[in-house]
Amino acid sequence: MRISLSGIGRVVSTLLFLWVLTGFAAAGQTVDLDSLFRQAGDLQSEGNLQGAVETLVKVPPPAPGQDGEPFVRSRMQMARIQFSLKELDKAQATCRQVLALYPDNSEAKNFLASIEQERKSRLGAFIDDCLRFLPVLLKGALMTLLLVLCTMLISPLGGLFIALGRISHFRPLTAFCWLVIWLFRGTPLLLQLFFIYYGLPALGITFRPFTAAVIGLGLNYSAYLGEIIRGAIQSVDHGQMEAAKALGMTYRQAMRRIIIPQTYKRLMPPIGNEFIALIKDTALVSTIAMVELMRSADQMFNTYFNITALILAAIIYLVFTTVFTFIFEKIEYRAGIYEHR
């Protein structure tokens, strides 16, 4: 009995304590808005802006009939901090909280307008950047395009030569073509470019950057296309060569008129692939003093430390690769028109 009595007493005293405590806390909440503002001010001056926002957000919306001034003051202060943090969306939302309660609050309205202004000027800054970088980048892109076109002109011819050499019965030529393929497919393009531009002058052979770049890209891609073209030639039915010979054609005539034209369609997909890779590989020649698209973008980025330059370069590369992919698909279709029933 005594135990149970003292137990009840303990429960009662605990409840009493809790009641007093929550009572104090509730009183503190309503009373201590000032200290919240003070605390937020301190945090703000310490540079802890996030902390200040977290404190200010504790100021509750006014109950009906209560003074809304502290709420409005807290939210506007919050909006300013968020604005300074470049969190424009959040600042805007905070202003709208005020306007939801007090649609005529001019301070919130004005601030909302100035956020809008800031938004616009950001876009303006982006457009300014674009206009500043584009001329330089397009000039670089033109050089990239020139390199691509030169290599596209040279490498199929070089590739055809290498392919025909590889399947010829003239041993020295076969060996030479094998060597070229082995060398240029087996070493990095970057190394080849370095060797041609920086290495050969040591042997008394000097090239201008553009020449060196075209030679490097041309040889490298000739080697790759050589193997592709050889495969395509050898995949043409043997009967075709026999029929051509039976008509009285020479090997050369048979190749030119009968065999090689039949490789065009099956050559297009792999060659298209190579040329897409080529568009991106031209970026490597920026290492041998060529100012093309990649180099231009890099220069802009390093001068202004502005990522817009890189984004624009990426877009230009994508435009190139997309257009070329489209063209190759068209050519492939045309080249295989005789297969359509």
Place this chain on the structure above:
Amino acid sequence: MNTAKQPLLELVGITKRFKQLTAVNGVNLVVNPGEKLVIIGPSGSGKSTLLRAVNFLEQIDDGIIRFEGREVGYLRKHGKLHLDRQQVICGLRAEIGMVFQHFHLFPHMTVLANVMEGPLTVQKKGQRAAQEIALEMLGKVGLLDKKEVYPATLSGGQKQRVAIARALAMKPKLMLFDEPTSALDPELVGEVFDTIHALADEGMTMVIVTHHMGFARELADRVIFMEAGSFVVEETPADFFSDQLGNERIRAFLNRLI
């Protein structure tokens, strides 16, 4: 047989080896102008190899090929045969038409362009002259209406007729047919035979490898049975189909065909 006439083609001791295997073993053959020869024999007996050797698509190891009385195609050095210069070989091939089992039409060219290709590229005729010849030959094989299409759209029989027209456009002196109907559906065999028959009636000299006995009986001046690289018999069709039924191997071969 007109013995005063010089043979168009004469083969003496033609031998072709593939490593250990002797595919053609000392074959002798005389083909006079206007003659039609049919060669039959089991698969692997060397029929294709012999035809291909006549067109220099196979390089022989021994023997002599005479065309219009001249020994052609090979130079003998230290007792070994070497193929003559490409120009000479091409010139000879241009005079011999060849039709393959699998047609080998040029798929990237229209039917007309296929037939024009020989005159145009090999004989260096002009576009108009080549086209004129090609149209004439397409008319001969009855395919003028197909001249603008690509080979992929043709039936097997039509393809083979285009192939014949392509060979004929070179105005060859000799036509070689290597199983021209073996790749065809049975119902398409007739149109190709009719085409070859019409050609025979024009007096074309030809050597035909076929398994079609009715055709051999109807068309051939001589039927040759080949086995293991050699000619076993060489007779007129009448004799061949009556006498040789006594020859057990030939009878067995013929029975298997029927």
